[in-house]
Amino acid sequence: MSDKPSGKSSVCVYIESQHGGVAQVSLELICRAREMAEKLGVSATAVAIGTGLKKFSPSIFSYGCDTYFTVEDKRLDSYETIPFSRALAAVFRKIQPQIALFGATPIGRDIAPRVAGILKVGLTADCTDLAIGDYEDPKTKKTYRDILYQIRPAFGGNIIATIVSPEHRPQMATVREGVMKLGVPDKSRKGSVVPFAFKFAASDFANQIIKRAVSQREVDLTAAHVIVSGGAGVGSRENFKLIWDLARAIGGAVAGSRAAVDNGFIEPEHQVGQTGTTVRPKLYIACGISGAIQHRAGMEYSSKIIAINTDPDAPIFRIAHYGIVGDLNVVIPKMIKAYKSKG
Amino acid sequence: MKLNIVVLAKQVPDTHNITAQAMKEDGTVNRAALPAIFNPEDLNALEMALTVKEEYGAAITVITMGPPRASQMLREALYRGADRTILLTDRAFAGSDTLATSHTLGLAIRKIGKVDIVICGRQAIDGDTAQIGPEVAEKIGYNQITYVEQIQKIEKNSITLFRNLGRTSETIRTKLPVLITVTGTANRPRSFGAKYMMRFKKARTWLEVADEIRNATGGTTYAEDYVQDQINRKCADMKKRGLLIETWSSAELKVDASSVGFAGSPTKVKKIESIVLTAREIKTVPPTDEGIKSLIKELIEEKTFV
Numbered sequence: 060m061s062d063k064p065s066g067k068s069s070v071c072v073y074i075e076s077q078h079g080g081v082a083q084v085s086l087e088l089i090c091r092a093r094e095m096a097e098k099l100g101v102s103a104t105a106v107a108i109g110t111g112l113k114k115f116s117p118s119i120f121s122y123g124c125d126t127y128f129t130v131e132d133k134r135l136d137s138y139e140t141i142p143f144s145r146a147l148a149a150v151f152r153k154i155q156p157q158i159a160l161f162g163a164t165p166i167g168r169d170i171a172p173r174v175a176g177i178l179k180v181g182l183t184a185d186c187t188d189l190a191i192g193d194y195e196d197p198k199t200k201k202t203y204r205d206i207l208y209q210i211r212p213a214f215g216g217n218i219i220a221t222i223v224s225p226e227h228r229p230q231m232a233t234v235r236e237g238v239m240k241l242g243v244p245d246k247s248r249k250g251s252v253v254p255f256a257f258k259f260a261a262s263d264f265a266n267q268i269i270k271r272a273v274s275q276r277e278v279d280l281t282a283a284h285v286i287v288s289g290g291a292g293v294g295s296r297e298n299f300k301l302i303w304d305l306a307r308a309i310g311g312a313v314a315g316s317r318a319a320v321d322n323g324f325i326e327p328e329h330q331v332g333q334t335g336t337t338v339r340p341k342l343y344i345a346c347g348i349s350g351a352i353q354h355r356a357g358m359e360y361s362s363k364i365i366a367i368n369t370d371p372d373a374p375i376f377r378i379a380h381y382g383i384v385g386d387l388n389v390v391i392p393k394m395i396k397a398y399k400s401k402g
Numbered sequence: 403m404k405l406n407i408v409v410l411a412k413q414v415p416d417t418h419n420i421t422a423q424a425m426k427e428d429g430t431v432n433r434a435a436l437p438a439i440f441n442p443e444d445l446n447a448l449e450m451a452l453t454v455k456e457e458y459g460a461a462i463t464v465i466t467m468g469p470p471r472a473s474q475m476l477r478e479a480l481y482r483g484a485d486r487t488i489l490l491t492d493r494a495f496a497g498s499d500t501l502a503t504s505h506t507l508g509l510a511i512r513k514i515g516k517v518d519i520v521i522c523g524r525q526a527i528d529g530d531t532a533q534i535g536p537e538v539a540e541k542i543g544y545n546q547i548t549y550v551e552q553i554q555k556i557e558k559n560s561i562t563l564f565r566n567l568g569r570t571s572e573t574i575r576t577k578l579p580v581l582i583t584v585t586g587t588a589n590r591p592r593s594f595g596a597k598y599m600m601r602f603k604k605a606r607t608w609l610e611v612a613d614e615i616r617n618a619t620g621g622t623t624y625a626e627d628y629v630q631d632q633i634n635r636k637c638a639d640m641k642k643r644g645l646l647i648e649t650w651s652s653a654e655l656k657v658d659a660s661s662v663g664f665a666g667s668p669t670k671v672k673k674i675e676s677i678v679l680t681a682r683e684i685k686t687v688p689p690t691d692e693g694i695k696s697l698i699k700e701l702i703e704e705k706t707f708v
Contacts, residue, residue, distance in 0.1 A: 144540075165548070165549055165568055168532050169546070169548045170536075171533075171536075172532070172536035175533070176537040179668070182501070183669060184533055214415075217676065218675065220671055221674075222671060223670050225670065266547075268572055268574055272572075274569055274570075274571075285707060310707060341706055342707070363701070363706060365687075379684055381684070383689050383693075393689075393694040397694050398702075
């Protein structure tokens with residue numbers, strides 16, 4: 060790793076700050092970048108833009124970053140597209156990473172395409188998997204070694220596409236939150252912080268924030284170990300009480316499918332699936348959920364899935380580890396009773 | 403104040419409502435069988451433009467890039483109150499990824515001239531990339547504000563917007579010109595206006611006019627130069643009456659062939675897999691007291707709830 064300080068050809072992660080800390084997805088991506096960097100024999104780097112960035116370094120290094128580039132300016136207190144994207148593009152031009160990863164958050168999906176536009180490189184949105192492999196161009200028959208496979212659902216989740224950018228660097232992708240596993244931090248890992256000087260123009264700062272409101276996160280499905288989720292089969296908002304009861308009994312969070320949200324059984328912030336949150340809890344109990352592709356996309360990586368459905372042919376049973384063909388109105392009370400008597 | 407607004411829109415297959423007819427026997431989606439619709443969030447973008455037009459006065463141009471049949475979507479934009487529509491169509495554009503598409507769209511916006519606000523839907527339901535807005539903004543050198551739910555105020559050279567970033571929401575004042583992307587929660591798009599439908603039901607592209615005249619003149623009966631002349635006259639007349647849906651090809655846009663289509667697209671599709679469910683090994687639990695008891699016991703023993 061002789062090129063370690065420069066970051067040349069590294070696997071680089073854009074570090075997003077959220078509410079004064081590092082966004083969890085940025086740390087997930089560092090873990091994945093670490094794995095890919097080892098495979099490629101290069102370093103893992105990170106770039107952050109803003110103020111007070113040095114305090115993030117212990118956690119960034121502990122997850123596997125070697126070199127952490129920071130761009131600081133007191134005007135960078137809150138995210139704004141033009142200055143952030145210009146500075147990030149300048150860092151990429153300087154350090155020339157081969158891969159650049161962003162969380163597919165609202166901010167990640169605002170800055171990444173802008174940077175791709177500045178650098179005129181490819182970008183794949185909202186990936187659910189990444190891999191390294193070779194690519195042969197079907198027309199020229201030219202083979203490209205160690206290319207980033209950017210894997211994502213498309214077409215409403217009905218297909219999975221593998222996208223490559225063989226000729227352009229960096230190969231850029233935004234990656235959905237929660238799909239890359241957060242590894243165990245190693246507090247003894249060391250790295251270097253490299254401040255990067257960028258000259259901003261006064262005209263870069265065109266936005267004036269009149270008001271910013273941050274709502275309390277009442278529903279945090281991504282952090283839940285156990286999730287009880289209801290679908291159309293629950294039947295009504297009143298009957299959704301059963302889902303809440305089971306969740307309360309076993310100490311889980313409550314979620315719903317798109318059908319449950321659309322029917323008003325539960326609020327949209329509880330939605331799991333392609334248009335909602337992606338979760339990977341230790342246990343996911345799907346009650347009265349048929350298992351449409353859009354829903355499965357948000358929960359299929361749960362460690363254990365229990366499906367309760369009256370229809371034995373429901374697609375949810377194909378990804379479940381435990382299947383209970385039966386009426387949730389009967390099954391759920393039995394589960395609560397069984398859990399309480401064992402506890 | 404008369405604002406010039408461009409709305410970028412896309413005709414997309416209706417991936418959200420996949421019916422049994424659109425499924426192939428192997429369980430994959432037959433894309434050709436899906437109806438083509440106005441991308442939902444682009445309708446929110448158009449609605450926002452129409453609201454601005456009502457409040458401040460504006461000329462709204464709707465641009466789409468796509469095959470000739472995307473003209474149907476532009477007629478629908480006219481039925482809702484758009485003033486001018488442009489179809490960017492050329493075989494050379496086929497296979498464009500988001501960067502190549504934004505190149506073409508950017509050239510079209512520049513060709514229009516002074517544009518104060520470009521409004522796009524946040525993303526299209528066939529690709530869900532949300533990349534076109536920011537990439538076009540970069541191409542034309544505009545500031546961008548994404549996830550906009552409301553335009554609160556427009557003053558001379560400035561605009562105040564409300565954007566929703568999930569947990570965070572912001573009210574931002576910024577300078578014009580600007581490109582904004584609009585979410586599906588921004589508004590409820592209006593339906594067609596009766597007077598606009600009356601006025602624009604005969605709106606056509608050059609190609610559609612040509613097809614209609616060729617059909618009417620019956621193949622080889624008439625000399626080609628006569629037919630051409632008829633087409634040109636008809637189009638000139640329609641343009642005068644505001645009924646011509648303009649068509650711009652790579653020639654009108656002076657596009658460099660290496661910047662569009664497959665050649666201008668850094669990303670390549672390596673592989674497409676249709677989703678086919680493969681069954682896991684599943685433990686079937688009977689819905690009885692004993693069945694559920696032993697399941698819960700097993701989960702507790704495996705420390706699933708800790």
